Amino acid sequence: MFTSISGRSVLVTGGTKGIGKGIAAGFAAEGANVVIAGRDREAGERAAAELGRGGRTVSFVQADVSAPGSCAAAVAAAQERHGGLDIVCCNAGIFPAATLAEMTPEQLEEVLATNLKGTFFVVQAAIPALQRSGRGRVILTSSITGPITGYSGWSHYGASKAGQLGFMRSAALELARSGITVNAIMPGNIITEGLADLGAEYLRSMEASIPLGRLGSIEDIASAALFLASDQAGYITGQTLVIDGGQTVPESLEAMG
Ligand code: NAP
Helix, strand or coil, X not given: CCCCCCCCEEEEECCCCHHHHHHHHHHHHCCCEEEEEECCHHHHHHHHHHHCHHHCEEEEXXXXXXXXXXXXXXXXXXXXXXXXXXXXXXXXXXXXXCCCCCCCHHHHHHHHHHHHHHHHXXXXXHHHHHHHHCCCEEEEECCCECCCECCCCCHHHHHHHHHHHHHHHXXXXXXXXXXXXXXXXXXXXXXXXXXXXXXXXXXXXXXXXXXXCCCECHHHHHHHHHHHHCHHHCCCCCCEEEECCCCCXXXXXXXXX
């Protein structure tokens, strides 16, 4: 149905765990050459080895997306290893909870620096390579939390995720003439290491509020990333795709019937 993306060079930040690891697996399964980035070297090497099984091309680069130099090094590594860079998935993110009354400036800065500024730094570093590609793709992992919904304790997180969409629309315009598209995926509640850390009670209450009756999988998100990276999605830019099992649709639990 879609033109093969085999041989394309892909960088996935936060590709060592959770959603990013699922996205990396999806691209690698389609024959793309994938570099995954994260801070934890041991976890990253382990994930790359796992994802590389069966002759797939996946390697790890240590990077902290909150540091511009580190983002530039990750982009350079992907280019050196695979002769260029075609697809960048800005997925690295953190979601520590803190109420407004208790949030420190340091906690606010950590979330904005990772989730929002990290998106800027990675895309900025990748622009020359994506321009050379001629069919560059930027895919952001935003969220329903912030752009559509709210959740007590996550005002900084919600602002960072809504901020990514503000970034996306202007970036899409700046990069359009270079044939680069910039789009965002907005996941609902997806089973990942990070989500599991929020506890069983959180997971149970989320599941109960999802019309399709289950939490999302990393494969659900990977499919959307693959679509947005495809040649067939080449006329889509500056857009969002909600993948939440319908969670943002009902007005109340009763509305689900
Ligand atoms: P996760 O399981 O905790 O994985 C987060 C990934 O990001 C890890 O690979 C982590 O590796 C990396 N990371 C964190 N801080 C980083 C930094 N400063 N520099 C580089 N890498 C960093 O989280 P997840 O649930 O998969 O979430 C991934 C993304 O999806 C986030 O942007 C999140 O906001 C978004 N999202 C998730 C859900 C969900 O339900 N899971 C819903 C909506 C949106 P290191 O720790 O080794 O750096």
